[in-house]
Amino acid sequence: MMDAPVGPASPLSDSEVTTLLERTSRTFALAIPLLEQPLRREVGLAYLLLRVADTLEDAATWTREQRRTALTEMEVLIEGGAGPGASELAHRWLALCPSEDAGYLQLLEHTPQLLASLEALRPEAGAILRQFVLRTVRGMREVLARATEQGLLTLGSLEELRAYCYVVAGLVGELLTELFLLDERLTTSAPRLRALAPLFGEALQLVNVLKDATQDREQGRSLLPESVRLEDVHALAASDIVEAARYVRVLHSAGASRGVLAFTSLPLQLAHSSLELLSRKGPGAKVSRSEVASQMEALQEALQRGVLPDDVNRLAQDR
Incomplete structure (x- = not known):
């Protein structure tokens, strides 16, 4: 200690x-x-x-x-x-x-x-x-x-869930973006990055809410509204993950450092993998350590070649 x-x-x-x-x-x-x-x-x-x-x-x-x-x-x-x-x-x-x-x-x-x-x-x-x-x-x-x-906190609608996610994660996306924008190379992309920043944070938080639903209930939080279908929360998280991938692609196009691209890509990749797993197995499902290690290795290999990982590019092109 x-x-x-x-x-x-x-x-x-x-x-x-x-x-x-x-x-x-x-x-x-x-x-x-x-x-x-x-x-x-x-x-x-x-x-x-x-x-x-x-x-x-x-x-x-x-x-x-x-x-x-x-x-x-x-x-x-x-x-x-x-x-x-x-x-x-x-x-x-x-x-x-x-x-x-x-x-x-x-x-x-x-x-x-x-x-x-x-x-x-x-x-x-x-x-x-x-x-x-x-x-x-x-x-x-x-x-x-x-x-x-x-x-005891209970959220009653999808709008309340999104408002909660903005406080605990959307603001984090905005905080990170303002730190990234201290790099003058990114200045011309500032409007697009600022627009996507809250969705980057919301994507990661929604996946966490889905993953931790059982534990949250045990600790006195009911963040998944009973009036909202679970499929709708999954759909919102999937949509946000696409926008998060576009956020990373904007960073890449603007010339962000390799460290910033790695830092933003890894949580996005893990959130996407987690959401797919949760869709199949339900709350509590977690990506294995071997899968995390594999994604980190693929990420570094892609960035070393000056490109984004294939799964990030595919997500950014969805719809």
Whole structure:
């Protein structure tokens, strides 16, 4: 285990960021290392900050108001930066045990270091992270306002599901896009990338909702509306995956770095494979490790030749 922060918070080292990613993530722990620096660190910190927010929002043993209060406290921290209050709040959250996941608890413990790391980023990237993390935290608090007093969240329509996906994933797509657009080569493609960014995030989130439906119900969330046919959610996810592939193709055409193309292609490929598997086997089905390894190898081989993987190209040309 990493040592807990002692004294004034200092930025996390790159190896500490990697360790926290490995303990709190699945797909992104594989995808983020594909990026070049400084994007690798910036995207890694963005993920970890959003995972802190997710942990507070999903705290199964907390009431609705406890979760909303913690998100308000996180908002104040993001606005104010690292300071003695960050350590105090982190210890208060931990004392209430918001999760049984050791990795998530360790991440909360390092909240002061995360904030110090945020302050140490290049200014333009730090401003992007603050903007979108704050929007996500505020959106999560609004979503929780519709939960029961015990914190049970039920979505009642496809529109509510899409609104939820925008808060927890569409905004992430927009955050990533603004970081990518710090590369001046992509400037002329900015309007198209910004238009597709929320759908890129929605595609990945819808697949996660379908995959985690059973676990979500056990934890007090009913994100798949009972009034909506499962086939319609699958169809929306499939449509979004096509738009996500077009997003990657725009990046490729605009001259995005190999790291950015690898980072965006891998989650897309895994989401597509997962959706096909879920269609056949139902909630809980997961892509095997051997299939993940095979897709990563094919991805790197294609990018080495200067092209996108065949399955990404096929998806981008659908319809």
